[in-house]
Amino acid sequence: MSFAPGPPLTSSAVRLVLLGSGELGREVAIEALRLGCEVLAVDRYADASAMQVAQRHAVIDMTDPAALRALLGAERTRPCARLLVVPELEAIATPVLLELEEEGLHVVPTARAARLTMDREGIRRLVAEELGLKTSAFRFCDSEQEVRDAVAALGAPCVIKPVMSSSGKGQSVLRSADDVADAWTYAQESGRVGAGRVIVEAFVDFDYEITLLTIRHVGGTSFCAPIGHVQEDGDYRESWQPHAMSAAALHAARELAQQVTDALGGTGIFGVELFVRGDEVLFSEVSPRPHDTGMTTMATQALNEFALHVRAILGLPVPAGEVPLLSPGASAVCLAAAQGDAPVIAGVAEAMAVDPSVDVRVFAKPDARPNRRMAVALARGEDASTARAIARAAASCLRVDSA
Ligand SMILES: Nc1ncnc2c1ncn2[C@@H]1O[C@H](COP(=O)(O)OP(=O)(O)OP(=O)(O)O)[C@@H](O)[C@H]1O
Ligand SMILES: [Mg+2]
Incomplete structure (x- = not known):
């Protein structure tokens, strides 16, 4: 569909409903505003970062299906030229997005991508089992005993994570079987939805980890230069671009990112997190949206990750191949x-x-x-x-x- 925005708040507006209004959503909103879009910024608390720059805001619990359905239902009855739902975080009642997409609502990149990446199990099974791509060895566990068995099978050290968690919450490293009881309790207390399933992954002794920003757009798939980063206590502290990689590792990283993002579909930017050991590349996880480590692109690229995302979702041109670094x-x-x-x-x-x-x-x-x-x-x-x-x-x- 061609992009021809009318004034925001009129029936010819191109409207983005941003589900999540943190610092990443704020930059997406700013880039969308620069192109003349209307932005409705949504989050569970008032005065969130993106709400401060958007024309409209709404405060709802996005994990509550009824609240999300009511909000999106109301937006669909409000006249506009185009309506896009742009998830900016994982904690969303994604079954509602699947339902509404069936009825024709445009969800970025796709409702299925939002669904599969909202918990670690969906995306891990897709990438490791359906696509057969390289990841750490892993098991899903529902009890402390299953975690014990997993550590015995995978070999210590292992990493345990609630399937529904982000920013390292509930995540810990199991150095031996002695750590299982505490790690299980911590994971049960700290997941997004409380107690539940965990993933136990073999610890990958990687040389370095990167985020490969991958853009699916009308003209195909493009890549940003690899971003290196340091994580501490589950969140990134520093990121830099470009991260030096061997030609073989870069090639493998792009192949992997292309296959994962093709499987998720739609248009937009994806933050593909990869572990690299020599020339070997393992998939870790993916965000179907701008990535926090990608904030470095605000310094390095004329079109930063937020601008690229907005262009891609609106069907506008994105540089082919590799996005240039300034x-x-x-x-x-x-x-x-x-x-x-x-x-x-x-x-x-x-x-x-x-x-x-x-x-x-x-x-x-x-x-x-x-x-x-x-x-x-x-x-x-x-x-x-x-x-x-x-x-x-x-x-x-x-x-x-x-x-
Ligand atoms: N199997 C593993 N082996 C070695 N290190 C790991 C493993 N899994 C995770 N890590 C380390 O922990 C970090 C956070 O893991 P992961 O990305 O899975 O968690 P997260 O909670 O989704 O974090 P975020 O939301 O910040 O991306 C990784 O970037 C990596 O440094
Ligand atoms: Mg991560």
Whole structure:
């Protein structure tokens, strides 16, 4: 369908319903607004980051099927030229998206992709069992005894994760059978929906891990340069681009990403998380949307991951093959240390003074809690490791204070 946006809030508007209004959704909203779209930003709490820039907002529990159906039903009766539902997080009542897609609603990239990636089991079974691609060895378990058996079968160390969790919640490393009881309890207490199934994965002793941003668009599939990252306590701390890879590993990574994203279908950007060991590449997981480690593209690419996503979902052109890099670059996060309302981000000027290439994105979240991501420092450099050092130095100037 051709893209010809009329004024937002009129019957000729192109409307995006963003399900999830965090810092990634905020950048998607900004890119959509630049193209003249109407954005309805949705989240479970008021004043979320993306709500602050969108024309409209709604506060609902997106995991509640009735609430989600009511919201999307109302949007469908509101006249507009085009309506797209754009999931920005995993915790959504995806059966509702499947139903409404059947009735003709455009869900990005597809309702099935949202469904399969909302829990680890759907995507893992698709990639490892249906597509036969390389992943860590794994087992799904429903009891502490099954975890014990899995560790015996897979061999320690293993990683245990609730099937419904993100940002490392409920995840831990099992170094031996002695760790099973505590790890099981932790996983049961910390999953998104409380107690339930876990995945036990053999620990992959990778050389490095990357995010391969993969864009499915009207002209085919394109790739961004590989993004390297460091994870701590389940969330990324630093990312940089490009991450150096052997030609063989890069080729394998792209093949794998192409097969996974083809199986999920639709158009949009995907963050394909991969483990690399020598020239061998293993699939870890995929987000059918912009990826947090991809924030570094705000420093490195003329069309960052959010702009690429918006173009792809609207059917607009995306560079073919490899998306050009303007410069190597990096991002480093600023996390809150403590709980607090109306948090203040201090040290922005100091961060910017570190280097002329530094930029800061402040997410403007209404409250802070320990380890909540509040801002990010971006930097460029002659190579990725220089950019990394600058981004890290800039982020170390940022501080979250209570008002
Ligand atoms: N099988 C494994 N072997 C080695 N390391 C692993 C394994 N699984 C996960 N990790 C490490 O833990 C990190 C987080 O794992 P994963 O991406 O599965 O969790 P997540 O909760 O979905 O995180 P996020 O939502 O931040 O992407 C990985 O990026 C990797 O560093
Ligand atoms: Mg991950």
